[in-house]
Amino acid sequence: MDVHESDEPLIAGYDSVVCDLDGVVYRGADAVPDAAESLQGLVARGVRVVYATNNASRVPAEVAEQIAGVGAPATPSDVVSSAQAGAARLAEVLDPGASVLALGGDGVDAALRDAGLLPVSPGASDRELEGVSAVLQGYGRQLRVRDFETAARLLTTGLVWVASNDDATLPLPWGQSPGNGAYIDLLATAVQRRPDVVGKPHPPLYRLALERLGTDPARTLAVGDRLGTDIVGAQAAGLDSAWVLTGVDRPTDLVAGSASPTYVLSSLADLLRPYxxxxxxxxxxxxxxxxxxxxxxxxxxxxxxxxxxxxxxxxxxxxxxxxxxxxxxxxxxxxxxxxxxxxxxxxxxxxx
Ligand SMILES: [Mg+2]
Incomplete structure (x- = not known):
């Protein structure tokens, strides 16, 4: 929407918020200043909040526990993950109960089950693997070289291939580690094609969040710290966006790229103030x-x-x-x- 000066808090223009997590609500184990109180303030005003995360490895209950651990309001159903968006995409094209190779962490397995599909582990028997009709790839720390070999063998036969997210790197306390995007490249090099990706900046994860909220996209605000995923993804999904400066991206990243956030916030507390x-x-x-x-x-x-x-x-x-x-x-x-x-x-x- 066009942004005009108003005496009302910024959030008065919206009924719901799709909120990113890392760099917005918490940074690793630490709370981001003002985030929990501000999210509590939004909920107290009757604003619906869901958390959209590209992290496919964890189950929603575990993510909700971490959010609640820093004092912000969250139940498992408030968490929308890229693994869920991937499973939803597969459920549209496969028969109910179809077998899917779950190439990722627990979050991938759980999302497939919740979508009425049957997750099959890369370590399953040849007989079980034969019945697989698609691959869902998300980050999973326990994955081994042999698991990627199994996935490559199945993908070579032309199976449907969906990936949760294509973030090239995963920030860890000591620096950048390979993210799911790097593991996609690894398989893509072998099988000479690429998966359908559902996480931010691709629209399906935001669409699933909108479905969960049941609100009008024009009255829904996406909030995130990464311009290339959160903000570009919101633009692709047709949502207004608020770029919050508590995470990784900085003004130099904005001028180097093409993202155009609707709002620039110092912290989530700005949602409850006039803009x-x-x-x-x-x-x-x-x-x-x-x-x-x-x-x-x-x-x-x-x-x-x-x-x-x-x-x-x-x-x-x-x-x-x-x-x-x-x-x-x-x-x-x-x-x-x-x-x-x-x-x-x-x-x-x-x-x-
Ligand atoms: Mg983030």
Whole structure:
């Protein structure tokens, strides 16, 4: 929707939220500041919240437990996973009770069962594997080389192949580990074709979330920290999106890509506040008390006691115009780095 200044909290324009998890609600074992209280606040207002996760390895009850563990409201039915979206896709094309190779963690197995299909493990007997009519591939830490050989053997015969998500990497405390996308590439190299992928940024996971919510897409807001998955996926599914700066992506990632979030939030608490909208002003942009204009060496920032997030909204608006008018990648990056410094100076929740 077009965003206008209002005295109402941002969330007043929506009936429901599809919320990402890592980098939005928690980071590993830690709670993201303000997230749990804000989600409680949304539910208290009557807003429906579901959590859409590309993580296919865990079962919804386990995910809900982690969400509740940081103090946010969640039951297993509030969790919509890419494994569930994959199983739903297969249930559309297979007969009820059909056997599917479950190449992934417990979440893949459970999703197939819940969708009325029969999961078959890669370690099953040849007789059981013979009856398989599709492969559902999701991340599974217990998978072994032999399991991928079994999947390749089945896929070579032309079976339906659905993958939960194609995230190339999986962030772990020490850095980046291969994600499900890397394991898809491994199989694709062998079988010379690619799967149908259902997780973000592909629309099926958001569509399943909408089905679960039963709300009007025009009154549903997608919230996430990753531009290339959460925000691009929301755009593909036709949903308004809020990019929250508590996770991995930063202003330099926005100017380097093509995602265009409807809102930019310092934390989920901004959902419960009026949204200061950036507006053009002579040669620059104004947002709340902040004013930002393009300068010879990046951006000219007049913060004047304004909130850091207001500087960032005005600055990103200025950088988007610069991008459209042929600004160089170097100019865009330099401007975005200035905004990142404003965020860093403001601390973990860059509101004040
Ligand atoms: Mg995330």
């Amino acid at each position: 200061a909208v950036p507006t053009p002003d002579a040669d620059g942009w104004r947002c709340g008390g902040a004013r930002v204009s393009p300068g010879a060496d990046g951006l000219r920032i007049e913060q004047d006691g304004a909130a850091a997030i207001e500087v960032v909204r005005a600055g990103l608006a200025a950088l988007r115009v610069l991008r459209d008018e042929g600004g160089t990648a170097e100019q865009l990056r330099r401007g975005a780095e200035m905004l990142e410094r404003v965020l860093d100076d403001a601390g973990p929740t860059p509101l004040r």
